[in-house]
Amino acid sequence: MQVDGKRTAEKKVHIAVIKIIAILFVVFNHTGKGGFMLFSVSEQSAFFPFYLFISILCKIAVPLFFMCSGALLLGKDETYKTLFTKRILRYIIVIVVFSFLVYLYDYRNDISKADFSSFFPLIYSSQIWVYWFLYAYLAFLLMMPLLRKFARAMDGRTIAYFIALKVIFFGVIPALEYCVNRRALQINIALWLINDNIFYPIVGYWIENSLDVRKIRPRHLAWGVLAALCCIAVTCFLTVYKKSFDGYYSDEISQYFHNFFIAIPTIVVYVLVKRAFVQATLSEALRLLYLGGLTFGVYLLHAVILDFLRPMYNALQPYLRSLPSTLIWMLVTVAISGALTATLKRVPHISKLL
Numbered sequence: 001m002q003v004d005g006k007r008t009a010e011k012k013v014h015i016a017v018i019k020i021i022a023i024l025f026v027v028f029n030h031t032g033k034g035g036f037m038l039f040s041v042s043e044q045s046a047f048f049p050f051y052l053f054i055s056i057l058c059k060i061a062v063p064l065f066f067m068c069s070g071a072l073l074l075g076k077d078e079t080y081k082t083l084f085t086k087r088i089l090r091y092i093i094v095i096v097v098f099s100f101l102v103y104l105y106d107y108r109n110d111i112s113k114a115d116f117s118s119f120f121p122l123i124y125s126s127q128i129w130v131y132w133f134l135y136a137y138l139a140f141l142l143m144m145p146l147l148r149k150f151a152r153a154m155d156g157r158t159i160a161y162f163i164a165l166k167v168i169f170f171g172v173i174p175a176l177e178y179c180v181n182r183r184a185l186q187i188n189i190a191l192w193l194i195n196d197n198i199f200y201p202i203v204g205y206w207i208e209n210s211l212d213v214r215k216i217r218p219r220h221l222a223w224g225v226l227a228a229l230c231c232i233a234v235t236c237f238l239t240v241y242k243k244s245f246d247g248y249y250s251d252e253i254s255q256y257f258h259n260f261f262i263a264i265p266t267i268v269v270y271v272l273v274k275r276a277f278v279q280a281t282l283s284e285a286l287r288l289l290y291l292g293g294l295t296f297g298v299y300l301l302h303a304v305i306l307d308f309l310r311p312m313y314n315a316l317q318p319y320l321r322s323l324p325s326t327l328i329w330m331l332v333t334v335a336i337s338g339a340l341t342a343t344l345k346r347v348p349h350i351s352k353l354l
Contacts, residue, residue, distance in 0.1 A: 012072075012289060012292070013277050013280045013284070013285040013288050013289060014273050014274040014276075014277040014278075014280075015068045015071060015072065015292065016288040016289045016291065016292025016293070017273050017276075017277055017288055017292065018064050018067070018068055018269075018270060018273050018274075019064075019065065019068055019292045019295040020288070020291055020292055020295060021061075021064065021269070021273070022060070022061045022062075022064040022065050022068075022295070023061070023295040023298050023299060023302075023334065024330070024334065025057075025058035025059075025060060025061035025064075026058075026061045026062070026299060026302070027298075027302050027306065027330050027333055027334055028054075028058050028326075028330055029058050029059075029061060030130070030302070030303060030306060031306070031326045031329070031330060032251070033322075034313055034317065034322045034323075034325065034326040034329070035322070035323060035326035035327070035330065036055050036058060037055065037249075037251055037254070038051045038055070038322055038323060038326075039051035039052040039055050039249070039254075040249035040250065040251070040254055041249075042322075043249070047323075049236065051323070052236050052239060052240075053232060053236060055255075055258070056232050056235045056236065056239075056258050056262070057232060057265065059258045059259050059262045060262055060265050060266040060269055062133055062136075062196065063196060063200045063262060063263070063266040064200075064266060064269065064270060065133070065137075066137075066140065066196060066197055066199075066200035066201050066204065067200045067201065067203060067204030067207070067266065067267075067270050068204060069137070069140065069201050069204070070147075070151065070200065070201025070202055070203065070204035070205040070208075071201075071204040071205055071207070071208035071209075072208075073144060073201070074144070074147060074148050074151045074152075074201060074202070074204075074205040075148075075152075075205060075208070075209060076148075077148075080145070083141065083144065083145065087141050087144075088138065088141050088142065090352065090353060091134060091137060091138050091141065092138070093353060094134060094300065094353050095123060095131060095134050095135070095138070096123060097353070098131065098300045099119075099122070099123045099128040099131055100119065101304070102128055102130065102131075102303065102304060103119055103122065103128070105304050105307075130303040131300075133299075136196065136197045137197065139197055140197040140198070140201060143197075143198065147198065147201060147202060150202065151201070151202045151205040151206065152205075154202065154205075154206050154210070155210075156210070159202075159203065159206045159210075162193075162194075162199070162202070162203070163203065163263065163264075163267070165191060165193075165194055166194045166199055166263045167261065167263055167264065169187075169189065169191050169194060170194055170259075170260065170263070171231075171260040171261040171263070173187055174186075174260060175234075175238055175257065175260055175261075178238070178242070178256075178257075179238075179241070182245070199263070200263075200266070203267060204270065207267070207270060207271060207274070208274075211271070213271055213274050213275040213278065214275065214278055216271070216275065221271075221272065221275070224264075224267075224268045224271065224272075225268060225272075227264050227268070228264050228265040228268040228269070231261035231262070231264045231265055232261070232265060234261055235257050235258060235260060235261055235262075238257040238260070239254060239256070239257050239258075242254070242256055242257065291338070293345075294338045294341045294342060294345075296341075296354055297337065297338070297340070297341025297342075297344065297345070297354040298334055298337040298338050298341055300341075300354070301337040301340055301341065302333055302334065302337045305333050305336050305337050305340075306329070306330075306333045309329060309332060309333055309336075310329075312328070312329050312332065313325050313326060313328075313329040316328060316329070341354055
């Protein structure tokens with residue numbers, strides 16, 4: 001990549017783009033029946049397959065963030081002191097501070113009803129739902145010294161086996177169990193290495209350091225895209241199949257299969273984006289790196305802002321219909337969250353958290 005000889009930009013520009021894609025999907029994932037769960041109230045619509053497709057596709061968001069973290073961090077040789085003071089302590093502070101802000105926001109109409117004695121149990125047990133990812137990421141950080149050694153020992157055949165384990169034991173077998181007996185009987189094999197916060201960082205590290213995406217032939221990319229589309233199509237079928245037994249769609253039960261086969265689409269999107277930005281110019285790289293650097297702050301702030309701006313969606317929906325209204329609502333939320341993040345990054349001490 002021609003970026004004025006700067007290897008930092010060379011390594012990170014595609015990751016910045018992946019983070020931007022991921023944060024857009026994260027926000028969309030929280031739009032409820034206006035966007036993410038629109039399929040659940042549009043079964044008779046001609047656009048039902050499309051609504052279901054994008055609902056499943058947006059599940060690549062969190063895995064993409066984990067892949068980026070593996071790509072950036074597993075190759076570094078850091079001391080335990082650096083790990084705990086620079087990374088783990090930072091995330092603990094972020095969890096406490098931003099969970100408290102969300103807690104206050106929940107009681108904004110009458111702060112006297114807030115029971116602050118319940119706050120510590122809430123954050124200790126990860127009950128501030130929007131920040132569940134921070135706890136999974138904290139677990140990844142705690143395991144990182146071990147994962148570094150594991151990831152660096154991976155070769156092509158081993159990573160292919162690793163991915164196969166994920167697809168088979170996280171997707172194929174549970175799907176067959178549901179189709180055969182509604183998972184009344186489940187296989188009892190615990191493969192903790194295929195947990196998302198371990199699997200995706202390792203795969204991200206391998207792609208970043210061992211796979212030359214420029215040498216992948218177009219027909220192989222096409223096969224990868226086809227495999228990703230097939231995984232989403234199978235998930236669509238399983239979701240509709242499950243509804244035939246449940247009798248209805250809902251937030252609680254209709255996402256059951258969404259993550260089963262998402263590994264392949266996630267990996268394919270990562271590779272495609274990395275390949276697409278191999279020739280990014282310096283000006284493109286700098287803009288994208290800046291925007292990519294705002295994504296963590298957008299994640300931390302978006303839930304409150306999305307909820308605060310809900311009246312915007314309610315006002316637009318009668319005129320523009322659900323999905324266009326949701327996209328405007330979502331993009332305005334991202335823009336405001338990004339602007340606030342950019343402002344907060346100028347504040348001493350706070351900037352280190354974002």
